[in-house]
Amino acid sequence: MSTEAVLHANVGTAGAQDVHHAHDAHHGDHHHHESFISKYVFSMDHKMIAKQFLITGMVWAVLGGLMSVLFRLQLGYPDSTFPILEDLLGKWAKGGRISAEAYYALVTTHGTVLVFFVLTAGLSGTFSNFLIPLQVGARDMASPFMNMLSYWFFFTASVIMLSSIFVETGPFSGGWTAYPPLSALGDASPGSKTGMDLWLVSMALFVVSSLLGGLNYIATVLNMRTKGMSMTRLPLTIWAFFFTAVLGVLSFPVLFSGFILLIFDRHFGTSFYLSDIFVASTQQALPNEGGSAILYQHLFWFLGHPEVYIILLPAMGMASEILSTNARKPIFGYMAMVASLFAIAVLAFLVWAHHMFVTGLNPFLGSIFVLLTLLIAIPSAIKVFNWLTTLWRGNIRFTPGMLFAIGFVSLFISGGLTGIFLGNSALDIHLHDTYFVIAHFHIVMGVASMFGMFAGVYHWYPKMYGRYMNNTLAYIHFWVTLVGAYLIFWPMHYQGLAGMPRRYYDYSVWESFKHFTELNRFISTVAMVVFAVQFLFLINFFYSIWKGRKVTTQNPWGATTLEWTTPINPGHGNWPGEIPEVHRWAYDYGKDGVEYIPQTQKIGENESAHH
Amino acid sequence: MTTFLIIAVIVLIFLVIVQIAKASEYVSVLKGEKVAQQQSNKINAFLMIAFLVLGLIGVYICNEMYYKDTLFPQGSASVQGEKVDSMFMITTAVTGIVFLITQILLFVFAYKYQEKENRKVFYFPHNTTMEYIWTGIPAIALTVLVAIGLRNWFEFTSEAPKNAIVVEITGKQFGWIYRYGGKDGILGKKYYKNIDEAGSNQLGQIWDDEANHDDVVTTQAMYIVKDRPAKLVINSRDVIHDVGLPHFRMKMDAVPGIPTTLWFTPKYTTKEMKERTKNPNFQYEISCDQMCGNGHYSMKGLVEVVTQAEYDAWLAKQKPNYYAAFPDKDPSNAKQPADTAAKSATAQVVLAKKTKI
Known part of the structure; x- marks a missing residue:
């Protein structure tokens, strides 16, 4: 194979490599005698940490998905009772019907864990870790130790979040955005008592995890690229992970500060967010005056909006890479793709108040945010058209x-276009906090990014475990999930257009919204089917780790990028010999009639103009 | 029992699917990987085009089924809302075209360029002209949408007309309190520490402010007048709520400590709306649109749109809240000879409140 030939050629010219790489090669040899603990638990190998993130993310995805099934049960069958729920949930489902308290706890925890634990840690944590060193040509992350810490902070955050489900007053139940005063006052909602403290501690640890990871990703991409791997030769995956990490590093601290102030308001009598509050349950006026509940929303959405792109960009990067590899064609408009990622990353910081059009913010300020928000549609459109042209x-x-x-692109289009409705403030007034919003962000951020994640798992599975996943199961998984996702979320737009508010436990008393009973039932049923089908993926994933068809060639997809120049089961250090040198960009597919030319192959004498 | 049966059936189905999947893998090894891959490639390519066709049919059917359940067929109940509706239609037209073009291209390309043994791919890394085109067209389309949107936005958020009825609406867990300025039309000052539910002062009105003495407070419904702008002054007593008025296409948060406003001009009375929607139970409902606690879903308010004459008659019947707090000041009570009885009643209320605390 040409890939191997190139690899050997590079090893032969070891003298040309710099000292740094030679040292790394030597370093890589030390890891043969690893204990179980250092290999599987406190591992410093980026590949193992990636798998830890992935599997923890999967656990959360199952829990978060199960929660959505439970609350969809309430929405779809508000009049029915399910005795099994009482067996499972006890006082939270007395008589077999989920209580309002439990419903809101489920909605809140579902949102929190899906956004942060699954689609941030599970997605970016997995693939940034796995692919950055492999695709830039590095032995490991800039700081493997920090990388390990990043996972274990996430793990601790997970444990604390999980424990909050079991406290007597229940987990936090004020929505994943945790707006004060509701989140600040235990007397206003039982979920805002101990559950909220645990939620805040868990989220604070999560921010630490995210920062440790993000700094590492940035440092690795900037400093540890192999010889010849200039920034403009990076695969788009790496660009996407890089911008994702930058977004996280710049915005998570703001969220953190918002949380600190909230903790102060909750426990130390400050009034950052609190003012003019009379609590009905205790018949008492609180002493806090002069705070602004809106301040929290600014701090929250300053992360909250970039967070959307923290979730979406990795999926975009992986989709770009996978589309190009499997269309056997270079990604169209590489520089435009990088530029649009950059534009999205910059704009991500300048649009947060579009979540706040109806908070009573200054209309002039609102108008600026309308303009900047709709600007995002331009780089998004560039990306979509470039993907289409790639095919x-x-x-x-x-x-x-x-x-x-491909499913990702379809969902990104569908969900992205509804963003144009919501970003336009005058129209947002009507649609704000209705099912239209639920449909929009679930399609564009939730399901689309989930698709990016699935794409990544299926595509890089041979590199992760040296085996393939079962194709038939994967096809069933894909088609049912794609059709199901549209069946669930498409009709929700119509509910939103009827003004149906989100986060309602029961619509039966509402003359304006109660005519959707049948549709709710339909959506809930499809949601359960789609949830069940995800177990096919899980079975496939875990079964294939041990029993999957073995990978027999180094480069099963015929891809150009560096990860496929490593052995089928790379050890810690990734390349047994020297790190290969890079001579070209990552997308020479079908050039001069050659099916693909790996990045490690030197530019041929008669080759047409290269990138 | 049935639960276990269902679970058993699901597990069984899963086992069957997994077994079939495994078997198909063995078959593909026997057939040769290449042949198997070509076959599955064809199937998936076909499914791509099938998904597109069925999906577009599904979009049409969904619209047929549920458009009637949205608020558009009955039309906007406010003058401002008409602009929201027309904006929605324009945006739907623009995005609809983009949706159709891109989805069709995506799945048609996927189908058309499925792997063929002898196909030579077109090495096409970039083309500046094309990229300019699809940067420029969205930019122009968006400029138009932004222009329409901002014109409406500034109109909606502008100062309410002078002749507007001013209603104060205050959210609390879990209900709405409405207040009218009374004869003088001025809403009296209030301070949240004066809130005293047992003492009939659920808003914390400051009784020293005489403007408060004629203010009407009610929790029944918000009365506003057809064709006359209504300005809502929005407050919250505890957590953030949101005054959601889907029929009028309006919405605004109720934030403790930071009053907000919105205004609109209703077009149809509640009675007219019942006829328009052919629903005798029709109500203009106020939905709380901001998560406010475990009773969020039940936080329902009502708007009664009436004619000016009906409104005047209704308002005349309302007693200022001042008299509820101080029954002895109520002229209708004062006429009674047993003035002292009223006073002792007040004392009892005060006593009751104290014991509660």
Whole structure:
């Protein structure tokens, strides 16, 4: 194979490599005698940490998904009772019907864990960790130790979040955005008592985890690229992970500060967010005056909006890579793709108040945020058209990864376009906090990013475990999930257009919203089917780790990037010999009639103009 | 029992699917990986085009089924809302075109360029002209949408007309309190520490402020007048709520400590709306649109849109809240000879309140 030939050629020219790499090669040899603990638990190997993030993310995805099934049960079958729920949930589902308290706790925890634990840690934590060193040509992260800490902070955050479900007053139940005063006052909602403290501690640890990870990703991308790997030769995955990390590092601290102030308001009598409050349950006026509940929303959404792109960009990067590899065609408009990622990353910081159009903010300020918000549609449009052009006149292989990448593009279009409705403040007034919003962000951020994650797992599974996942199961998983996702969320737009508010436990007393009973039932039923089908993926994933078809070639997808120049089961240090040198960009597919040219191959003498 | 049966059936189905999947993998090994891959590639390519066609049919059917359940067929109940509706239609048209083009291209390309043995791919890394085109067209379309949107936005958020009825609406866990300025039309000052539910002062009105003496407070419904602008002064007593008025296409948060406002001009009375929607139970409902606690879903308010004459008659019947707090000041009570009885009643209320605390 040409790849191996190139690899050997590079090893032969070791003298040309710099000292740094030679040292790394030597360093890589030390890791043969690893104990179980240092290999699987407190591992400093980025590949193992990636798997830890992935599997923890999967656990949370199952829990978060199960929660959505439970509250969809209430929405779809508000008049029915399910005795099994009382067996499982006890006082939270007396008589087999989920209580309002439990419903809001489920909604809140579902949102929190899906956004942060699954689609941030599970997505970025997995693939940034796994792919950055492999694709830039590094032995490991800049700081493997910090990387390990990053996972264990996340793990601790997970344990604390999980424990909050079991406290007597219940987990936090004020919505994942945790707006004060509701989140600040235990007397206003039982979930805002101990549950909220645990929620805040868990989230604070999560921010630490995210920062440790993010700094590492940035340092690795900037400093540890192999020889010849200039920034403009990076695969788009790496660009996406890089911008994701920058977004996280700049915005998570703001969220953290918001949380600190909230902790102060909760426990130390400050009035950052509190003013003019009379608590009905205790018949007492609180002493706090002069605070602004809106301040929290500014701090929250200053992270909250970039967070959307922290979730979405990795999926975009992976979709770009997988589409190009499996269309056997270079990604169209590489520089435009990088520029649009950059534009999205910059704009992500300048649009947060579009979540706050109806808080009574200054209309002039609102108008600026309308303008900046709708600007995001331009780089998004560039990306979509470039993906489409990448497929055009390609030679497409429908691997499971490719299917999910195509599904990602479809969902990104559908969900992105509804953003144009919501970003326009005058129209947002009507749609704000209705099911239209739920449909919008679930499609564009939730399901689309989930598709990016699935695409990544299927595509890089051979590199992770040296085996393939079962294709038939993957195809069933893909088609049911794609159809199901549209069946669930598409009709929700119509509910939103009827003004149906989100986060309602029961609509039966509302003359304006009660006519959707049947549709609610339909959506809930489909949601359960889609949830069940995810177990096919889980079975496939874990079964294939041990029993999957073995990978027999180094480069099963015929890809150009560096991770496929490592051995089938790379050890700690990734390359047994020297790190290969890079001579070209990552997308030479179909050039001069050659199916693909790995990045490690030197530019041929008669080759047409190169990138 | 049935639960276990259901679980058993699901597990069984899963086992069958997994077994089939495993078997198909063995078959593909026997057939040769290449042949198997070509076959599954064809199937998936076909499914791509099938998904597109069925999906677009589904979009149409969904619209047929549920458009009637949205608020558009009955039209906006406010003058401002008409602009929201027309904006919605324009945005739907623009995004709808983009949606159709991009989704069709995506799945048609996927189908058309499925792997073929002898296909040569087109090495096409970039094309500046094309990229300019699809940067420029969205930019122009968005400029138009932004222009329409901002014109409406500034109109909606502008100062309410002078002849507007001013109603104060205050959210609390879990209900709405409405207050009218009374004869003088001025809402009296209030301070949240004066809130005293047992003493009939649920808003914390400052009784020293005489403007408060004629203010009407009610929790029944918000009365406003057809064709006359209504300005809502929005407050919250505890956590953040939101005054959601879907029929009028209006919405505004109720934030403790920071009053907000919104205004609109209702077009149809409640009675007219019952006829328009052919629903005798029709009500203009106020939905709380901001998560406010475990009773969030039940925080329902009502708007009664009436004619000016009906409004005047209604308002005339309302007693200022001042008299509820101080029954002895109520002229209708004062006429009674047993003035002292009223006073002792007040004392009892005060006593009751104290024991509660």
